[in-house]
Amino acid sequence: MFNPATLEERRIYYREEWDIKQVPDFIVNSVENREFGFDHFGRGPNDRYKVFNTPEYLKRFMKSKTPFAAYCSVAFYEKPRKRDGWIKSELVFDVDAKDIPIRTCNCENVCEICLREAKEIISSIIDTLKGDLGLNNIHLVYSGRGYHIRVLDEDVMEMDSDVRSHILKYVVGADLPKDKYDDSDGIYNLEHFSIPFGYPKVFTERVKYAINHLTQDSKLDDVNAKLLKDVLTNRNLLDRDEWGLFKTKIGPLRYKKVVKAITSLNMGLVDAKVSIDLKRILRLPSSLHSKVSMRCMEVKNIDAFDPFKEAVPKFVWERK
Amino acid sequence: MSFINPLSDEGKRIVMEDGGNLDRIYDENSQLIDIVYSISAQETSDDAFIPKNYSDLVIKRVEWFIEKKSDPDYKHKKYAYLFHREITKMDTIAFYILCQAIGVKFGPNSRESRAVVELQGQIIENRLEELLISERTEITQKILNNLIVQDKIKWTQLADLVSSKKISLQELVLKDGNVILDREEFMEHFGEIIKKTNRPPEKMYDVFIGNRIKELIIIKMIMQNTENYIKSVHERVKIIEPNPILLKIADKVSEVLSKEMRYYGGVSGGGTVKASPLNVDLFPPCIKSALEGIKSGGRNEVIVLFLTPFLSYARLNPSVFRSNATLKVSDVDPDLKITKNEILPMIYDAADRCSPPLFDDQPQEKININAKLGFGMHDDLNPQHEGETTWYTPMSCEKVKLQMPALCRPDETCKSIGNPLSYYTRKIWQNKSNK
Numbered sequence: 001m002f003n004p005a006t007l008e009e010r011r012i013y014y015r016e017e018w019d020i021k022q023v024p025d026f027i028v029n030s031v032e033n034r035e036f037g038f039d040h041f042g043r044g045p046n047d048r049y050k051v052f053n054t055p056e057y058l059k060r061f062m063k064s065k066t067p068f069a070a071y072c073s074v075a076f077y078e079k080p081r082k083r084d085g086w087i088k089s090e091l092v093f094d095v096d097a098k099d100i101p102i103r104t105c106n107c108e109n110v111c112e113i114c115l116r117e118a119k120e121i122i123s124s125i126i127d128t129l130k131g132d133l134g135l136n137n138i139h140l141v142y143s144g145r146g147y148h149i150r151v152l153d154e155d156v157m158e159m160d161s162d163v164r165s166h167i168l169k170y171v172v173g174a175d176l177p178k179d180k181y182d183d184s185d186g187i188y189n190l191e192h193f194s195i196p197f198g199y200p201k202v203f204t205e206r207v208k209y210a211i212n213h214l215t216q217d218s219k220l221d222d223v224n225a226k227l228l229k230d231v232l233t234n235r236n237l238l239d240r241d242e243w244g245l246f247k248t249k250i251g252p253l254r255y256k257k258v259v260k261a262i263t264s265l266n267m268g269l270v271d272a273k274v275s276i277d278l279k280r281i282l283r284l285p286s287s288l289h290s291k292v293s294m295r296c297m298e299v300k301n302i303d304a305f306d307p308f309k310e311a312v313p314k315f316v317w318e319r320k
Numbered sequence: 321m322s323f324i325n326p327l328s329d330e331g332k333r334i335v336m337e338d339g340g341n342l343d344r345i346y347d348e349n350s351q352l353i354d355i356v357y358s359i360s361a362q363e364t365s366d367d368a369f370i371p372k373n374y375s376d377l378v379i380k381r382v383e384w385f386i387e388k389k390s391d392p393d394y395k396h397k398k399y400a401y402l403f404h405r406e407i408t409k410m411d412t413i414a415f416y417i418l419c420q421a422i423g424v425k426f427g428p429n430s431r432e433s434r435a436v437v438e439l440q441g442q443i444i445e446n447r448l449e450e451l452l453i454s455e456r457t458e459i460t461q462k463i464l465n466n467l468i469v470q471d472k473i474k475w476t477q478l479a480d481l482v483s484s485k486k487i488s489l490q491e492l493v494l495k496d497g498n499v500i501l502d503r504e505e506f507m508e509h510f511g512e513i514i515k516k517t518n519r520p521p522e523k524m525y526d527v528f529i530g531n532r533i534k535e536l537i538i539i540k541m542i543m544q545n546t547e548n549y550i551k552s553v554h555e556r557v558k559i560i561e562p563n564p565i566l567l568k569i570a571d572k573v574s575e576v577l578s579k580e581m582r583y584y585g586g587v588s589g590g591g592t593v594k595a596s597p598l599n600v601d602l603f604p605p606c607i608k609s610a611l612e613g614i615k616s617g618g619r620n621e622v623i624v625l626f627l628t629p630f631l632s633y634a635r636l637n638p639s640v641f642r643s644n645a646t647l648k649v650s651d652v653d654p655d656l657k658i659t660k661n662e663i664l665p666m667i668y669d670a671a672d673r674c675s676p677p678l679f680d681d682q683p684q685e686k687i688n689i690n691a692k693l694g695f696g697m698h699d700d701l702n703p704q705h706e707g708e709t710t711w712y713t714p715m716s717c718e719k720v721k722l723q724m725p726a727l728c729r730p731d732e733t734c735k736s737i738g739n740p741l742s743y744y745t746r747k748i749w750q751n752k753s754n755k
């Protein structure tokens with residue numbers, strides 16, 4: 001597994017295993033408004049600006065060209081052949097298992113552990129998108145080496161890059177919540193972990209996840225080996241949500257350092273460029289990720305999904 | 321209502337009833353003068369403190385904003401009338417004259433427009449502060465109902481405010497996509513879980529939402545509507561010849577603003593800096609780091625999208641964000657000698673320091689660099705091709721943080737700037753001032 005697919009294997013995949021019905025409806029239903037792009041030789045998607053007016057044309061193309069990789073735009077255009085007349089774009093979050101800044105595995109590429117961790121991150125982002133931001137038209141795609149969340153709620157699809165970057169920072173916990181609040185009676189200092197709603201709650205969950213996934217080799221800005229060690233020693237307190245005690249053990253100033261470092265680390269959980277780019281192309285669900293010989297596919301049930309069972313093409317099992 | 325929101329129906333009615341005759345804006349307005357003199361808190365010792373007509377009132381509004389912002393000896397008594405409801409009618413008309421003047425002359429993206437929008441936000445905030453608490457609550461709710469028609473506010477309705485950074489998502493209490501503003505709704509969603517933290521939920525509501533968030537939303541929405549109004553006026557200028565009186569007022573407003581531009585420019589820092597040889601010591605940490613080359617992913621973005629615009633603007637047009645004028649590279653460097661002998665070599669050196677060196681495996685990026693300087697997708701910098709692409713302006717700190725977080729290691733100066741180029745111009749300015 002994870003070995004590149006040969007030309008012959010790609011042919012077998014597209015001609016025997018791949019079916020146009022595996023392309024999700026959210027793409028098929030808008031196929032004529034999307035730009036398609038292909039990588040035929042494994043050097044990046046340089047065959048772009050392709051348009052298919054019906055799924056049937058796409059089917060014929062895939063079966064005959066058996067591309068190294070296939071992509072389609074997150075944007076809907078009036079004239080997709082020219083990438084002109086931008087109408088709207090899906091809101092996308094891309095979590096690549098090999099790029100997660102805190103992985104408990106030490107693998108070179110991807111493995112079961114980091115793919116599982118990518119899934120955990122994705123699940124928490126989806127929870128926030130639904131619970132806080134009220135978004136519902138959310139599709140999850142296993143990309144072959146991680147996951148894409150693709151949001152098609154009409155309200156957000158017309159939003160610009162700036163709003164998208166705010167959403168991104170909200171869902172990953174990349175902004176430090178303020179700790180001073182005031183009302184007519186005075187000023188209050190409230191730590192993020194003592195506020196069980198809104199952004200502070202999201203942030204607290206993200207900090208907890210990060211601390212629970214740190215290893216002795218983790219690199220955090222401005223956090224030295226001694227401080228990292230103290231965090232690891234005391235992190236069991238967070239399992240019981242004893243944040244106050246954890247902060248006391250670490251020391252308030254050092255706690256601030258840790259939280260600040262996690263805030264910037266969280267920014268790396270998702271590839272921000274993908275989220276703010278309104279004209280991005282993303283791997284086509286159902287297509288083959290030839291670098292790792294895995295299928296890119298829509299995931300209907302995140303809890304039950306196991307990429308090592310469902311995203312492995314038949315030809316991989318038949319390899320000698 | 322229009323004292324807080326001049327763009328309300330009431331405000332529009334005031335302007336309609338007035339008839340909108342601009343020829344009268346220099347006529348002495350005895351009603352206005354009488355009202356100002358009748359306000360006991362108003363300083364009347366100097367005649368210059370008293371607005372005599374609509375034109376004066378427009379300018380006084382701008383003066384107040386600038387003085388409050390930058391004058392350590394700011395005297396509130398000079399402008400007390402701005403916070404008394406008796407002037408509502410005149411103030412509303414002055415607001416429209418001000419927005420129209422800025423709209424016809426400078427447009428929505430100008431420094432003047434930004435100042436007027438900020439001014440309006442500040443004036444509303446201060447007017448609300450002058451009200452009694454009960455009155456403040458009532459007016460806030462009334463204006464909010466007027467601005468937002470539905471029962472529930474979805475955060476997506478505030479997207480314009482989020483986009484323009486007038487409000488942040490993190491400040492809002494969100495549940496299922498709705499912005500929680502109502503006390504009962506807050507209790508219903510969060511009352512029980514707050515009780516578990518041994519804090520009184522009512523108090524948490526007052527601290528997190530109370531009037532504060534409602535006021536923030538109405539202030540920001542009115543600011544956004546003011547910006548939209550200036551934009552709509554600007555668009556109309558394309559089909560209707562602007563009234564010369566408005567142009568004159570706009571010049572006067574600009575003059576008042578430019579007097580204090582150094583303060584007003586605040587966050588971008590420094591005065592106008594002319595093209596001059598680059599001083600690497602004054603570069604921000606992110607640029608210094610990019611010059612050392614990129615050892616991991618993202619080489620193309622750092623060299624082509626980040627370093628190229630920064631070095632070219634820092635060398636040739638460092639004050640691009642202060643001036644409204646759009647320049648081409650050849651406007652400053654006609655024979656392109658500086659670009660070829662100073663700027664490109666620095667970019668190429670940084671590209672060579674990348675691991676692996678950028679041009680070894682991606683030589684086409686040299687063409688992309690030319691494109692980002694405005695010379696189209698060509699192998700060399702040929703003046704004939706200039707304009708085929710846009711000379712990219714340096715990306716903001718916000719974008720750097722998002723797209724290349726590894727580069728962003730802020731120092732003290734970074735805290736008060738929003739663009740690496742502003743860091744550089746500020747440092748040059750400080751350097752010069754120290755000498």
